[in-house]
Amino acid sequence: MAATIRDVAHAAGVSQSTVSRALSMPELVNPATRARVMSAARKLGYQPNRAARGLITGRTGNLGLIVPDLANPFFSTILKGMQMAARAADYSVFVADTDEDASAEVELLRALAKQVDGIVLCSPRSVDVGLADLGTDTPVVLINRHVDNRPSVTFDSADGMRQAVEHLAALGHRRIAYVAGPRTSWSNGERERGLRQTATATRSDIVHLGYFPPFFDGGVAAADLAVASGATAVIAYNDVVALGLLSRLGARGVAVPGQLSVMGCDDIGMSAMTHPALTTVSAPTHEAGRATVALLLQLLDGEADTTALHRELPTQLIVRATTGVVPAPDHRPAEVTR
Amino acid sequence: MAATIRDVAHAAGVSQSTVSRALSMPELVNPATRARVMSAARKLGYQPNRAARGLITGRTGNLGLIVPDLANPFFSTILKGMQMAARAADYSVFVADTDEDASAEVELLRALAKQVDGIVLCSPRSVDVGLADLGTDTPVVLINRHVDNRPSVTFDSADGMRQAVEHLAALGHRRIAYVAGPRTSWSNGERERGLRQTATATRSDIVHLGYFPPFFDGGVAAADLAVASGATAVIAYNDVVALGLLSRLGARGVAVPGQLSVMGCDDIGMSAMTHPALTTVSAPTHEAGRATVALLLQLLDGEADTTALHRELPTQLIVRATTGVVPAPDHRPAEVTR
């Protein structure tokens, strides 16, 4: 049986309160007794029972993360970032995978709420309704999605698309196809917004190929439309979709980037591992995980209002040495005068 | 403030004990009272506090997973499988990422032990010493590694290599290079064992190219050795290493599979998403996650001895339609007599 605070108190010849204090508020106890307590604790391998502590303090020392799919690198990287930041703050993290099921989400949210001090919710496309009644007791931070004045951490996807289109425009692409993600996805909306704005600014055309599942198969399905669209470059909703494009294009014998340039989005680890590597726009997921923890801790310390706490992370165009993006066929770069 | 069992008891006009019983041992309470209790509980949105329950039952209802890197799909898939099985059994899962740091592992193991009923440890290469003193209080199941008579779930990697080599041998490959993983990795040992055995049986040569980090860069680093080895096919320690090989080979202009066939191992999701797709040997990580939960639950129910509980999952050669593996240059298939 594990040692309790009683055992330590006995061994050190003091009361439980003294042990408790020696551990949590060391400055309030005599250095000599403290030393005795510490040594006893170490000898017995004492580890405080966090559940018991939480029962009285009202703090569990746990954070929760709810994601649609842990096998998706986008989410597992968020988890990783969150995990690291949580550990640094001496918090543990619970994780729950809804398996893309929005109803499971609500259920998990409710179940987790009792066991954690705060929840990070990654809910790219669930209805807003479900979000309304929650967060009253346990603070909830949204990630990759912004809703009214709920705390959230998002990526500046619109700016990412600006960078992407400007990059393509600089290479002479004027007709750019976009493989959209789910219609109800918040981040897809942001991307389309960025796309439209920059298209106007650069006088390029965006051909919207339609809404596709944000998976490999989505890209496979969209590839032929991309070819038929007459665009010289395609931007995919995310990297995995871009890989799907690449696969189908390869199978059809359409050379990338020779006949068609392809860009992804999110910069998941794998995007650097293909050959040619994927040109993409980074979404700092790891950083986002850390940021949610920071936000949550602020909320818990009462340092901030529960509403209107929002952090937007910058995105960054990633162009690799070997890449799936080249100048448009008819592109003639500006002449250099010396 | 969330409703407690007291509130429910008041509302239903019964004692706390009755509420407790109505919820956990319904057959012991009068159907009428039970109905009253249930309705009161629902009305108040009562959710039992698991921490408080755990304090007395000694069961937390939580399981823990410790992995070296959550960003690695191999581990995140295990987590996913574990998560699903845990949820089905009404358990929650804590996750901890050691960031490939073996010392953090021990620390996390100790910290987690108090908050969970059982731990799954994914520790491909930490020293055995650290494992010895643990698992006395909290059951620990090892995954992808087998140590003395400690409960574990492993993949039959040796058999996977048999399938791989037989596949290659059937295609006429007689000189096969192997890009090994870390020297201290248990699964690498198993793979080498399978490789050696099957090499003898099929009268092929295995060229051991040396030990490499089990990451993309490991494959990049090994690629030139593979070419120089004179082998007609390469087997990589895992899929990510195989992708590294592919990348460097592509950069050098070595055609895959034209000049060199490449095989991976583990069948991570991405291996199906490259073009050409990777031929590989599956490691049922998702299934493994589920299996560890099953094992843990058995151990907790006292249905099994803590020692000698071991489950080995089969591996399976995965050959895809478009593949990085073709017959050896000089291969002449057996003539078919009809």
Added chain:
DNA sequence: ATGAAAGCGCTAACAT
């Protein structure tokens, strides 16, 4: 079938 009471391990007033 139900209630009263004890106590899980811990912290937080309230003494001293």
Added chain:
DNA sequence: ATGTTAGCGCTTTCAT
């Protein structure tokens, strides 16, 4: 500076 006491929310004897 330290000890005593009460109680967090729950389950579980032990009575009734």
